[in-house]
Amino acid sequence: MIKSFFNWLKQPLGLIAVGIVFLALFSAAAYGLYTTQQAPDQPIQFPHKTHVAFGIQCLYCHPGASKGPAAGIPSQAKCWACHNQIVKTRDSALLAPLKDAVLNGESLEWVPVAIVPDFVQFNHRAHVAAGKNCEECHGDMTQQLVAQNPQVMNMGWCLNCHIENAGEDQAKLIKLTDCGTCHY
Amino acid sequence: MIRPEEIKMSAEETGKWGMVINQDICTGCQACVAACAMENNVTFVGEEDSGYGRSMHWIRIERFWEGEYPEVKMTPNQPMLCQQCGSAPCEPVCPAFATVHSTAESLNLQVYNRCVGTRYCANNCPYQVRSFNWRDYERPEPLPNQFNPDVTVRRRGVMEKCTFCIQRIHKAQDKAKSEGREVADGEFTTACAQACPANAIVFGRVDNPQSLVSQLAHKGHGVKHLEELGTLPNVTYFKGG
Amino acid sequence: MADHKHDAGHAHSEEHFREKHLMLDPLPRGVMNDMVMESMTGKPTWKFWTVVIVLSAIVAYGLVYTWAKMIAEGLGIAGVNRPSYWGIFLVNTVFWIGISHAGTFISAILRVFKAEFRRPFTRAAELMTTFGLVQAGFSVFMHMGRVWLSYWLFPYPNQRMLWPNLHSPLTWDLLAITTYLLSSTMYLFLPLIPDVAMARDRSTGWRKSLYKVLALGFRGTEGEWAHLRNAMNIFAFAIIPVMFSVHTIVSWDFAAATRPGWNSTIFGPYFIVGALHSGMGAAVVVLAVIRSNMKHMDYFIRGEHFDAIGKLMLIISMAWAYFFFNDYMVQWYGGDKWTHQLLHFHEAGPLGWMWFGMLFCNIVVPWAILWNAKWRATPWLVSTVGLIINVGMWFERYIIVPISLTINRMPFTWRMYNPGAEIPLGIGTLALFILLYVLASKVIPLIPVWEVQEGQMAHELKKFGRETVVSVSELE
Structure with missing residues (x-):
């Protein structure tokens, strides 16, 4: 039984079958990887591009970035305060979820895009205070519709920037490459 | 050729953060143990594992009986926590650099996400103050709501230990920096020191001679545990004074 | 060089020599080849299948299921606790590395010193090295809290810019064991080539295709032999320091720690001798099992071999006793209060019987039995002694790891250790070791035929008057 199956695999038709199975597995794996790299679905297709074009500053909606660890997502009251005036x-159908949420006192469940794992203690304030601009990590929002993560936020990426910023300053380098600066 | 008088012990290094514990006024109330568990998301292991010596505390109150019955004497309560050694035996033995020395803060770090769980550090710790996550311990609702978001929640197979509340250190430093000043002595303290009703635990900068903790530490009759091993601990104990 | 001297007073007959010594009892090459082939390719009996099925079941439960459960639930299902952070896992690691030592010792050291009695059992010993190391690897990976991240212990470039900590004895340990596993596997393979080539020419079917690959096209020309001999020589010499380094480094896992009872400068050689002690014991057990269960093996493995290994066992037992005494004496004399507590706990603690059992198994039993040449040549007796020594050496490691960990400088944390999942896991490694051996006996010629034939060609019985004398010609 097993032997005849292996013999069947050895002839041209069998080889083609093996090739097809291999290609199918490979494409499935590639597709799986591709899906992990996509921006998640949001409750509203929020166009960053449009808002930035109106001259709204990042910190207007994400004020936490200059004050503490989390940049924050604006409350829907803040959204509605403007959109209610226009x-x-x-009455736009695209904003119906927002209107419903405000009227029913529910909350919109935005999906975080730029995330770090639980074991990384990231602080926006320190980075803003060090003179980093938002777009250096989060990409150019004047060009983006729904927010996307422009890069893989892994430890090597963090460290490269830390080392670069420390420059010749040994004390700063020690502080910025200390494990306990981010992990505790 | 080195002459004997040229050999110096490196024991003069001072750490940065330190603690003084006064055993005479410690009542053994365990408030520090509870506060530490709350602040640092230390898990509860349950009755069975606790009975088998797997309870996880970053600080514990030790007490012994001395002598034979009926002539027994009770020793003073001894809160035992990571001594944040200047030359820690736990550090060189970790194969993955999960327990490393923080040059910036002079603390012994435990990097949970780098830990692979060989437990060599715990074997080599003379103070036996490290706790290992033997399982994923359950926290029934609503206990997860009291997690401290500033501290990683550890999972199974990871070693953990007292960090001198490094999250509070970072918070205080961050606040001071945003206001353009240095961290003041007594501006913040660790969870155990904050919770202690008798003020038996004092925390602060030992490299600053003006701080309360260094003034207490240099009073003269303080003891550093197992100092003879050359671990350069940063916690000073007082008793019988 | 006359290896087998005999008493000048008694003139032994030729028959006597033939009966006693494999090297003087030559068979035609074809016959001998067929004997080895038959022992390997003979149709498996129901006994064989029962053993395989039982062992596989034990491996499936003890190793696969229990380990999977431990990975999923955490180390909590094992008995390790504070302060015995390392339990039977590390006991077994040291034990298996110890077992693996005898393989190299017998094969490499005896080969380098041209000890003729080694010839028929070098292969069996080398297999023990490789299979033992596999179990050691299993045991050490099992004890890790997050084994799925164990690749972090290997040096590889990564975006985190992190490397393994070269200050840690565990890193040295991993590097040493990996080196030893690779080199001992190659050293197992090299002398196997001529035998596999022999098997290739005498088999059909899947065996033929397997041996064809393994034999690397070996045909036995002068040039091929010269190259093979060179390679084996290099490996035999080079693997000896590797072997010594491995167990020394394993001992540093303990000796480099700041713990009473562990921090000892003599642990390196003490562990090596201990490893040889248990390894020799295991080798003799393996030989007895092979001899009684495989066809024609009583021709290849004879009383003289048990006698020779028995002598080695006796010497190593004495060396072990010397090192044990040295270690104990100096620690006790040092007078450190924690060490005193620990030594007292060893003998008078709840597991004191283990300490006395260790001395009984490792010293009393071998010294009482192995001094007698007649007893030494009795396979069942010597292999029983080997088994007892292994029990004793396991006790020794148990005393060094969990029992010594119980006593530390913080009396508040003293606590006994009760094994849990370590037991099925440990039995699983033992079953896997035996299973690998049983399966290998059907695939690999357990007797290095060419080595035996080479030895028989070099040995000759000569008659001087009424005296029969053995002469051995220099081969290389």
Whole structure:
């Protein structure tokens, strides 16, 4: 039984079958990897590009970035305060979820895009205070619709920037490459 | 050729953060143990594992009986926690650099996400103050709501230990930096020191001679545990004074 | 060089020599080859299948299921606790590395010193090295809290810019064991080539295709032999320091720690001698099992071989006793209060019987039995002694790891250790070791035929008057 199966695999038709199975597995794996690299679905297709074009500063909606660890996501009251004033958006079908949420007192469940694992203690304030601009990590929001993560946020990426910023300053280098600066 | 008088012990190094514990006024109330567990997301292991010596505490109160019955004497309560050694035996033995010395803060770090769980550090710790996550211990609702978001929640197979509340150190430093000043003595303290009703635990900068902790530490009759091993501990104990 | 001297007073007959010594009892090459082939390719009996099935079941439960459960639930299902952070896992690691030592010792050291009695059992010993190391590897990986991240212990470039800590004895340990596993596997393979080539020419079917690959096209020309001999020589010499380094480094896992009872400068050689002690014991057990269970093996493995290994066992037992005494005496004399507590706990603690049992198994039994030449040549007796020595050496490691860990400088944390999942896991490694051996006996010629034939060609019985004398010609 097993032997005849292996013999069947050895002839041209069998080899083609092996090739097809291999290609199918390979494409499935590639597709699986591809899906992990996509921006998640959001409750509203929020266009960053449009908002930035109106001259709204990052810190207007994400004020936590200059004050503490988390940049924060604006409350829907903040969204609605503006959108309620604009006739075009007040009744727009695209903003219906926002309107519903505000009227029913529910919350919109935004999906975080730029995330670090639980064991990394990241602080936005220190990075803003060090003169980093938002787009250096989060990409150019004037060009983006729904927020996407422009890069893999792994430890090597963090360290490269830390080492670069420390420059010749040994004390700063020690502080910025200390394990306990981010992990505790 | 080195002459004997040229050989110096390196024991003069001072750490950065340190602690003074006064055993005479410690009542053994365990408030520090509870506060530490709350602050640092230390898990509860349950009755069975606790009975088998797997309870996880970053600080524990030790007490012994001396002498034979009926002539027994009770020793003073002895809170035991990571001594944040200047030359820690746990550090060189970790094959993965999961327990490393923080040059910036002069602390012994435990990097949970790098730990592979060989437990060599715990074997080599003369103070036996490290706790290992033997299982994924369950925290029934609503206990997860009291997690401290500033501290990693550890999972099974990872070693952990007292960090001198490094999250509080970072918070205080961050605040001071944003206001353009240095961290003041007594501005913040560790969870155990904060919870101690008798003020038996004092925490602060030992490299600053003006700080309360260094003034207490240099009072003269303080003891550093197992100092003879050359571990350069940063916790000073007082008793019988 | 006359290896087998005999008493000048008694003139032994030729028959006597033939009966006693394999090297003087030559068979035609074809016959001998067929004997080895038959022992290997003979149709497996129901006994064989029962053994295989039982062992596989033990491996499946003890190793696969229990380990999977431990990975999924955490080390909590094992008995390790504070302060015995290392339990039977490390006991077994040291034990298996010890077993693996005899393989190299017998094969490499005896080969280098041209000890003729080694010839028929070098292969069996080398297999013990490789299979023992596999179990040691299992045991050490099992004890890790997050074994799925164990690749972090290997040096490889990564974006985190992190490397293994070269200050840690565990890193040295991993490097040493890996080196030893690779080199001992190669050293097992090299002398196997001529035998596999022999098997290739005498088999059909899947065996033929397997041996064809393994034999690397070996045909037995002068040039091939010269190259093979060179390679084996290099390996035989080079593997000896590797072997010594491995167990020394394993001992540093303990000796480099700041613990009473562990921090000892003599642990390196003490562990090596201990490893040889248990390894020799295991080798003799393996030989007795092979001899009684495989066809034609009583021709190849004879009383003289048990006698020779028995002598080695006796010497090593004496050396072990010397090192044990040295270690104990100096620690006790040092007068450190924690060490005193620990030594007292060893003898008078709840597991004091283990300490006395260790001395009985490792010293009393071998000294009482192995001094007698007649007893030494009795396979069942010597292999029983070997088994007892292994029990004793396991006790020794148990005393060094969990029992010594119980006593530390913080009396508040003293606590006994009760094994849990370590037991099925440990039995699983033992079963896997035996299973690998049983399966290998069907695939690999357990007797290095060419080595035996080479030896028989070099030995000759000569008659001087009424005296029969053995002469051995220099081969290389």
